[in-house]
Amino acid sequence: MKVITQAMVAATIKKRAVETHKGSFGKLLVIGGNAQYGGAIILTSSAAVYSGCGLVTTATHPTNFASLHARLPETMVIDFQENKALIKMIKNVNTVVVGPGLGEDSVALKILHTVFQTIQTSQHLIIDGSAIDLVATHNLKLPDAKIIFTPHQMEWQRLSTIPISDQTENKNKLTQHKLHATVVLKKHHTEIYTDQSVYQLQLGGPAMATGGMGDTLAGMIGAFVAQFSDQEAAVISATYLHSFIADNLAESQYVVLPHQIINQIPQAMSQFARK
Ligand SMILES: NC(=O)C1=CN([C@@H]2O[C@H](COP(=O)(O)OP(=O)(O)OC[C@H]3O[C@@H](n4cnc5c(N)ncnc54)[C@H](OP(=O)(O)O)[C@@H]3O)[C@@H](O)[C@H]2O)[C@@H](O)CC1
Numbered sequence: 001m002k003v004i005t006q007a008m009v010a011a012t013i014k015k016r017a018v019e020t021h022k023g024s025f026g027k028l029l030v031i032g033g034n035a036q037y038g039g040a041i042i043l044t045s046s047a048a049v050y051s052g053c054g055l056v057t058t059a060t061h062p063t064n065f066a067s068l069h070a071r072l073p074e075t076m077v078i079d080f081q082e083n084k085a086l087i088k089m090i091k092n093v094n095t096v097v098v099g100p101g102l103g104e105d106s107v108a109l110k111i112l113h114t115v116f117q118t119i120q121t122s123q124h125l126i127i128d129g130s131a132i133d134l135v136a137t138h139n140l141k142l143p144d145a146k147i148i149f150t151p152h153q154m155e156w157q158r159l160s161t162i163p164i165s166d167q168t169e170n171k172n173k174l175t176q177h178k179l180h181a182t183v184v185l186k187k188h189h190t191e192i193y194t195d196q197s198v199y200q201l202q203l204g205g206p207a208m209a210t211g212g213m214g215d216t217l218a219g220m221i222g223a224f225v226a227q228f229s230d231q232e233a234a235v236i237s238a239t240y241l242h243s244f245i246a247d248n249l250a251e252s253q254y255v256v257l258p259h260q261i262i263n264q265i266p267q268a269m270s271q272f273a274r275k
């Protein structure tokens with residue numbers, strides 16, 4: 001297992017070229033947030049905007065529109081139940097994040113079907129939270145796209161059928177290979193399984209054990225993958241930065257809240273871009 005280093009992150013987050021515009025830094029669609037879990041998609045969307053994605057659109061339940069816009073005017077919104085609008089928007093972006101706070105009811109399942117039917121080979125698809133459980137429960141066939149799963153240990157157990165106590169590097173690697181996807185297995189010392197390698201994060205700690213922490217990471221990964229050309233480097237760097245910021249805050253805080261990490265992303269990226 002390779003340890004993720006600061007140098008890997010610094011090599012990914014580069015100073016921006018001047019002859020650029022918002023279209024140069026990725027177009028991302030985040031899908032999630034039912035009537036119960038609006039906070040999840042607010043965190044994912046915010047993390048994506050603060051991570052520098054050029055254009056972020058949020059497909060969510062309409063009950064979340066006002067709260068989302070009050071926190072984050074930079075994102076655009078669509079109703080995730082409007083199938084035609086959803087299809088059009090999926091075709092209009094280079095990266096999709098699906099799952100944070102999506103829920104697992106029939107509406108959620110229909111949305112996930114639409115994503116899987118519409119996504120193209122060249123697009124990045126981050127599958128998180130409820131969407132991972134829907135894939136596992138309904139044994140869904142994965143589309144041909146650049147897929148990244150971001151399960152915590154229980155979600156990985158449901159998807160891979162490997163019990164948490166048995167989630168060894170070799171077993172995880174075998175399932176990652178079968179899935180044809182990158183797997184970010186979230187836990188203390190998160191592990192990232194790609195086609196090429198296995199990486200370990202040696203940052204992060206229990207101050208991060210707060211609901212919404214993974215929703216935030218999903219937005220960061222989405223934004224990094226949307227704007228940086230090397231998918232593997234982007235996933236590793238987003239995962240590192242998330243815990244790097246948390247550890248800095250945890251020096252003076254007992255707990256670290258997801259929105260506090262989000263607020264620090266632009267400064268932390270600037271720090272790495274100057275290395
Ligand atoms: N503000 C919002 O709107 C929020 C919305 N959210 C949204 O809710 C949806 C459901 O996601 P979820 O993660 O909350 O539920 P689920 O998948 O059932 O997992 C929990 C079960 O797994 C177990 N467990 C074992 N190991 C574990 C580990 N390493 N990490 C974590 N859990 C571990 C754990 O064990 P226990 O706590 O019982 O010890 C428990 O039995 C999803 O869409 C998400 O985006 C949340 O993000 C919260 C904020």
Ligand SMILES: Nc1ncnc2c1ncn2[C@@H]1O[C@H](COP(=O)(O)OP(=O)(O)O)[C@@H](O)[C@H]1O
Pocket residue numbers: 129151152186187188189190203204205206207208209210211212213214215216217
């Ligand atoms: N004790 C811990 N040590 C390191 N990281 C942790 C710890 N507890 C939680 N985290 C991190 O917090 C995030 C939790 O993700 P997840 O369970 O999906 O949260 P949620 O769905 O509530 O947003 C992961 O990135 C995980 O690595």
Ligand SMILES: [Mg+2]
Pocket residue numbers: 128129152214215
């Ligand atoms: Mg989660």
